Amino acid sequence: MLSLRNFECRYGSVRAVKGINLEVASGELVALVGANGAGKSTLLQALCGFVPDWSGEISFEGSPLRCPINPSEIVKKGISLVPEGRALFPPLSVMENLELGAYVRYRRRDHRNIAEDLEFVLELFPILRQRTKQPAGTLSGGEQQMLAIARALMAKPALLLLDEPCTGLAPLLVLVILETLVQLRASGITILLVEQNARAALGICDRGYVIENGSIALEGSASALLADANVQHAYLGKECRL
Amino acid sequence: MRYLFFIAAVLAAGFLISSPYKLQLLTFIGINTLLALGLNMLMGYAGQISLGHAAFYGLGAYTSGILTAHYHWSPWLGLAAAVVLAVAAAFFIALPLLQLSGFYLGMGTLGFGMIMFVVFRQMSLTGGDSGLVGIPGLSIGPLSLDSPRNYLFFVWAVAIISIFLCERLINSRIGRALRAIHDSERAASSMGIDTGKLKVHIFVLSAMLAAVAGFLYAHLVSFISPSSFDFLVSVRMVTMVVIGGMASVWGSLLGAAVLTILPESLTVFSEYEMIVYGLVLIVIMILLPQGLFRGVLDIYERAGSKPGNASSRCQG
Ligand SMILES: Nc1ncnc2c1ncn2[C@@H]1O[C@H](COP(=O)(O)OP(=O)(O)OP(=O)(O)O)[C@@H](O)[C@H]1O
Ligand SMILES: [Mg+2]
Numbered sequence: 001m002l003s004l005r006n007f008e009c010r011y012g013s014v015r016a017v018k019g020i021n022l023e024v025a026s027g028e029l030v031a032l033v034g035a036n037g038a039g040k041s042t043l044l045q046a047l048c049g050f051v052p053d054w055s056g057e058i059s060f061e062g063s064p065l066r067c068p069i070n071p072s073e074i075v076k077k078g079i080s081l082v083p084e085g086r087a088l089f090p091p092l093s094v095m096e097n098l099e100l101g102a103y104v105r106y107r108r109r110d111h112r113n114i115a116e117d118l119e120f121v122l123e124l125f126p127i128l129r130q131r132t133k134q135p136a137g138t139l140s141g142g143e144q145q146m147l148a149i150a151r152a153l154m155a156k157p158a159l160l161l162l163d164e165p166c167t168g169l170a171p172l173l174v175l176v177i178l179e180t181l182v183q184l185r186a187s188g189i190t191i192l193l194v195e196q197n198a199r200a201a202l203g204i205c206d207r208g209y210v211i212e213n214g215s216i217a218l219e220g221s222a223s224a225l226l227a228d229a230n231v232q233h234a235y236l237g238k239e240c241r242l
Numbered sequence: 243m244r245y246l247f248f249i250a251a252v253l254a255a256g257f258l259i260s261s262p263y264k265l266q267l268l269t270f271i272g273i274n275t276l277l278a279l280g281l282n283m284l285m286g287y288a289g290q291i292s293l294g295h296a297a298f299y300g301l302g303a304y305t306s307g308i309l310t311a312h313y314h315w316s317p318w319l320g321l322a323a324a325v326v327l328a329v330a331a332a333f334f335i336a337l338p339l340l341q342l343s344g345f346y347l348g349m350g351t352l353g354f355g356m357i358m359f360v361v362f363r364q365m366s367l368t369g370g371d372s373g374l375v376g377i378p379g380l381s382i383g384p385l386s387l388d389s390p391r392n393y394l395f396f397v398w399a400v401a402i403i404s405i406f407l408c409e410r411l412i413n414s415r416i417g418r419a420l421r422a423i424h425d426s427e428r429a430a431s432s433m434g435i436d437t438g439k440l441k442v443h444i445f446v447l448s449a450m451l452a453a454v455a456g457f458l459y460a461h462l463v464s465f466i467s468p469s470s471f472d473f474l475v476s477v478r479m480v481t482m483v484v485i486g487g488m489a490s491v492w493g494s495l496l497g498a499a500v501l502t503i504l505p506e507s508l509t510v511f512s513e514y515e516m517i518v519y520g521l522v523l524i525v526i527m528i529l530l531p532q533g534l535f536r537g538v539l540d541i542y543e544r545a546g547s548k549p550g551n552a553s554s555r556c557q558g
Contacts, residue, residue: 048432075434087429089422100422103415104434155434 078158090137101154280451286489289424294355300471302456328453373467
């Protein structure tokens, strides 16, 4: 579904992503883990058109993406991102944020079942249902994170990119989100999950990539990575528990 | 409901007031409401500024004025031509300008306003500085709009319909997208909103409203000259929007009313108009950034000592 060949991103003279090869097959749930500053967010942002200076080849569903990537076209093609900073619209209400999530479906002529999908995400995060009229900026951090995920789901993406979706959430809710991702995958959405919490991420994923300093250091099935001594040492410190 | 009340108010004013001067003043308020409304769609909702909107106002007035006075077209064809020309001009300048944002857009529209002002002054068709005379009045079929009262009703009918349509637009999906752009263009684009295209469209819409206002103005006064469409007029429009409140459709009406009546009732105003606008802009920005309409409403609500309405103040 998504394939990156020799993918590089630069910020001026800084090479944040250095020649990465990465594949996500249709229906897969893939983890991308790595330390702070490794280039994970850069990779996702570039895919969504927010890092203008990139090179290499990107292909999505068989067709190549060309150099200036237009963010609004990417969403239309079916790639939605839950970004690191959440990027909600703070003055707009929760409901308006969700409705904006579905905006692209009108452009895609896929807007028949929006009401049902709204019901689905509110079922998923019942707390949002009580807050539909509240400005998004007044939600708690965790609630904002839920809203960001819910809003991305409203776009009915074929490929969902998540940048550390569990950050700032209570442990119970982390489980809910992870479970949700598994559920979404089962419903046919392909997912690329960026996480600091490698144990949690690899626990639910099929495959994983470990990125270090902008390059892929390791890749393999999730279970193999979890068992890998280097990964255990660097990303799964003994004390690290959910 | 609001509309019924409003229509009743216009009808009452039209029938109760007999002084032609006052009727005309009310008519000017209606015309200025159209100007403020259009600019508010751009400034208040999409968050883009235009410092050259008088150019579209003038384009509407001169296009219809020239076609009717020189070439004896029907004013309604003149109106169509005015709108088409304004839309074309808006597209033409919006495409490059709206790729930019913030200050650049302000500068670009300022430049456009200046160029159009020079065009109005220098062209022989426009009559140059001495103006264009002999613009005919309007009539709808057999009904002449020559009387101040009829013209008042006509202008306000146009204004009310425009307010209604703009309100509909704002409460639609497109309106939400505009507010999203206002908040963060980047986040809006990652919702799949084609921000560039939407900004161009809203710019064109506001230019169109300005052109319609220009048409109404030209056929009301029958004589137009470049000074009615200079930089000061653009600034006055911005001031109307700010006074009434950004992102407030009904505020546009209030802003237009204040800035139409004040210069008429205070003669000192005309000499120091620019200074007054400057001061008003500064004071409003500091004291009532929501504009008079929302600001006064908030003060009123707070005085009503309802503690829970803080949320109403953090929009936009
Ligand atoms: N806008 C920018 N301009 C310049 N350098 C940047 C910019 N954004 C990121 N970088 C640099 O690129 C590198 C990768 O950053 P990135 O945000 O992709 O890391 P990350 O893997 O997402 O880290 P984290 O886990 O902390 O979110 C960092 O060294 C960062 O300083
Ligand atoms: Mg990051």
